[in-house]
Amino acid sequence: MTQENTVLPPLTERSGILRWLRKNLFGSWLDTILTILGALIIYWAVTGLLRWVFTVAEWEVVRANMRLIMVGQYPLAEVWRLWVALGFLMFLTGNSLAIWARRSYAATILLLATPALMALLPFGDEPRKWLVILSVVGVIGWVAARSKPDALGRIVVFGWILSLPIFILLTRGFTSADGVMPIVGTNLWGGLLLTFLLTVVAIIFSFPLGVLLALGRRSELPVVRIASVIYIELVRGVPLITILFMAQLMLPLFLPANWTVDRVVRAMVAMVLFSAAYLAENVRGGLQAIPKGQFEAAHALGLSGPQTMFFIILPQALRLVIPILVGQFIAVFKDTALVAIVGLLDLVGIAKTVLAQPDFLGLQREVYVFISLIYWVLSYGMSYLSQKLEERLGVGKR
Amino acid sequence: MQEDTRQKAAIPFWRDERILNILGQVLFVVALLFVASLIYQNMRAGLARQGISLTYGFLSGISGFDISETLFAYSRTSSYWQAYQAGLLNTLSVSIVGIIASTIFGVILGVARLSTNFLINRLAAFYLELIRNLSLLVFLIFWYLGVFLKLPRVREAVIWPGDIYLTNRGVGIPWGLPTDSYPTFRLILLVGLILAVVVFLALRSYSKRTGRAPLTTVWTLLTFIGVALAGWFILPENPLTLDIPIIEGLNMTGGKVLSPEFMALTSGLVLYTSAFIGEVVRSGILAVSKGQVEASRALGLNAFQTLRLIVFPQAMRVIIPPLTSQYLNLIKNSSLAIAVGYPDLFYISNTIQNQTGRAVEMISMVMFTYLMFSLITSAFMNWYNQRIKLVER
Numbered sequence: 001m002t003q004e005n006t007v008l009p010p011l012t013e014r015s016g017i018l019r020w021l022r023k024n025l026f027g028s029w030l031d032t033i034l035t036i037l038g039a040l041i042i043y044w045a046v047t048g049l050l051r052w053v054f055t056v057a058e059w060e061v062v063r064a065n066m067r068l069i070m071v072g073q074y075p076l077a078e079v080w081r082l083w084v085a086l087g088f089l090m091f092l093t094g095n096s097l098a099i100w101a102r103r104s105y106a107a108t109i110l111l112l113a114t115p116a117l118m119a120l121l122p123f124g125d126e127p128r129k130w131l132v133i134l135s136v137v138g139v140i141g142w143v144a145a146r147s148k149p150d151a152l153g154r155i156v157v158f159g160w161i162l163s164l165p166i167f168i169l170l171t172r173g174f175t176s177a178d179g180v181m182p183i184v185g186t187n188l189w190g191g192l193l194l195t196f197l198l199t200v201v202a203i204i205f206s207f208p209l210g211v212l213l214a215l216g217r218r219s220e221l222p223v224v225r226i227a228s229v230i231y232i233e234l235v236r237g238v239p240l241i242t243i244l245f246m247a248q249l250m251l252p253l254f255l256p257a258n259w260t261v262d263r264v265v266r267a268m269v270a271m272v273l274f275s276a277a278y279l280a281e282n283v284r285g286g287l288q289a290i291p292k293g294q295f296e297a298a299h300a301l302g303l304s305g306p307q308t309m310f311f312i313i314l315p316q317a318l319r320l321v322i323p324i325l326v327g328q329f330i331a332v333f334k335d336t337a338l339v340a341i342v343g344l345l346d347l348v349g350i351a352k353t354v355l356a357q358p359d360f361l362g363l364q365r366e367v368y369v370f371i372s373l374i375y376w377v378l379s380y381g382m383s384y385l386s387q388k389l390e391e392r393l394g395v396g397k398r
Numbered sequence: 399m400q401e402d403t404r405q406k407a408a409i410p411f412w413r414d415e416r417i418l419n420i421l422g423q424v425l426f427v428v429a430l431l432f433v434a435s436l437i438y439q440n441m442r443a444g445l446a447r448q449g450i451s452l453t454y455g456f457l458s459g460i461s462g463f464d465i466s467e468t469l470f471a472y473s474r475t476s477s478y479w480q481a482y483q484a485g486l487l488n489t490l491s492v493s494i495v496g497i498i499a500s501t502i503f504g505v506i507l508g509v510a511r512l513s514t515n516f517l518i519n520r521l522a523a524f525y526l527e528l529i530r531n532l533s534l535l536v537f538l539i540f541w542y543l544g545v546f547l548k549l550p551r552v553r554e555a556v557i558w559p560g561d562i563y564l565t566n567r568g569v570g571i572p573w574g575l576p577t578d579s580y581p582t583f584r585l586i587l588l589v590g591l592i593l594a595v596v597v598f599l600a601l602r603s604y605s606k607r608t609g610r611a612p613l614t615t616v617w618t619l620l621t622f623i624g625v626a627l628a629g630w631f632i633l634p635e636n637p638l639t640l641d642i643p644i645i646e647g648l649n650m651t652g653g654k655v656l657s658p659e660f661m662a663l664t665s666g667l668v669l670y671t672s673a674f675i676g677e678v679v680r681s682g683i684l685a686v687s688k689g690q691v692e693a694s695r696a697l698g699l700n701a702f703q704t705l706r707l708i709v710f711p712q713a714m715r716v717i718i719p720p721l722t723s724q725y726l727n728l729i730k731n732s733s734l735a736i737a738v739g740y741p742d743l744f745y746i747s748n749t750i751q752n753q754t755g756r757a758v759e760m761i762s763m764v765m766f767t768y769l770m771f772s773l774i775t776s777a778f779m780n781w782y783n784q785r786i787k788l789v790e791r
Contacts, residue, residue: 237772242761
């Protein structure tokens, strides 16, 4: 960075504002027309948007339904469990930042301060208190891990692996109604909580399945290869909703009569089966990019087929496709919205119930703009972090 | 050699890779068949409990429901099979309109993203980042509930230049009404098409023979348009009269009224898909190495020739495969019509399934149909890809 700056361009090329304008905006008469057109579009869009946001829109609907949008009909008395679960995640985030992102102070501060900043949004007093606590927990986690970053690495990885079971256990509860943690049925899970859980479960379970399918597709055993190809092409050829409907209507039919499967679990199964097929193709791309010499070298060292795959080929292949995998994960997150069509109350499903309240009829724009904003911020955040990760891992540079 | 075979023979069969491979595959097939038969048995038992058997005979039954928009005459006395066909045609029309519009808009976006004009470049980048991180379902619902249903009532319709009426009952656009000479005009169009093909083939063989590169597409199009225009003016009466939408009481008559559902679905899909196509186009153009442009300039080709003969054909090779996936995505995403109430294939099959309880049959039909769409589209695009790809020795 600094090296590039020390070499100044020749005097004639050094830019003043006027020169920059001339070069970038008014290079030719066509450029000038385009610039004026662009400026008009921006003016029209920005003024229209600002006028709507500040004078027309009635944001009361979002403020009044914030809890519904975040956790659905999850019982108020049990919400503390979700905060504790989030606290656990925040602690791990603090640990991880201290261990793996030692020098990226900007990212550390931003991530740890996000909950405290969110407290400035129109939440009630109770969530505000919890949000501030979350930030504090994150900072404690960061401080705790900073002293011994090298020794704690394994423990933190283990903690991340355990985090999903812990999160689900806390959300669902495990005692009867009068216990400390009464069971909250999945029919009460909703809003961002449900969207989040569906996404995480789909990503975590479809990953190994996708890798297996990719390996199957490249297998030398014709039967395995054909079965993988059929599965992948069949799933990729149909829309996600048909698979969601199939899971909702036909999964109970496929199972023995005495088995019952929860509606949320059915949706999770559909998401896993769907996203695995797409993931398989992405992983296959990575596998194809590994030069043959790597296989030969591994064999020459006396590694067996599975050993070659898991210690030599897969790590390299997966690293190559990190950007594509993150893109796929973002797609999974956005696609979870479709469960609203089969009647689950995720973010979109909750939006419908909010708009059905007599107090808030006709406020579709406000509600859907807010929901879009949530999707946008989280998707953009994921893609931004993946770009940073790529830089750290040096994808495409090594 | 001798020793080698003895060594091979010495390997016990449970460590012989060939036997292991075969054994593994047999085990795999047995496991697969076992799971499949288990599922099938359960399904049979489950259906028997509900008193349904697996047949498609119900399709000839009378549907008894209305469909808000169809491309052919359909009433509630039509059969389920006809309802299914109506949905199929609706899906096709949304897909075709969507693919054409999103390609045009996507190419514009991709080129704008590469523009040296700072403002245009940033504007396109902002649009791409905005759209690509939204959930399509939310986007579509927003277009339906937040835009097209929020348009003014018919009486207070907003009228755009070109007699386009914007109302909450739909968007009215002028449309051609056929007159008596329309059948003759259709024949003339056919002649124009044949002539255009002849011109196309002649120019191509000329270009192969001489190595020159005539503007094949332009001349082919000009031939067709020329014949069409000539026919239009030679005929004693115009084959089509312009029908402009008029407001009559609480409704619009005349012209063509595009329903809010159709508009929301199509515009949402187009705006969403075009953002992805924009990225495809941009990466395709960037993939053509700079040396190619410099070399073609050095050979004395002008900017337009460079673009047409050097950059564009090479960019197409990179663009076509991902573009195919975007088209397939658009077709599959059109099934989200159910969220805005447009009667496409999925929506209608869902209605049929609700009425008849035939979940297995309907889902299998829908999946099969979408699979066919996907296979046909990718077969066509693969054929095109084959035609333009790099010929390697």
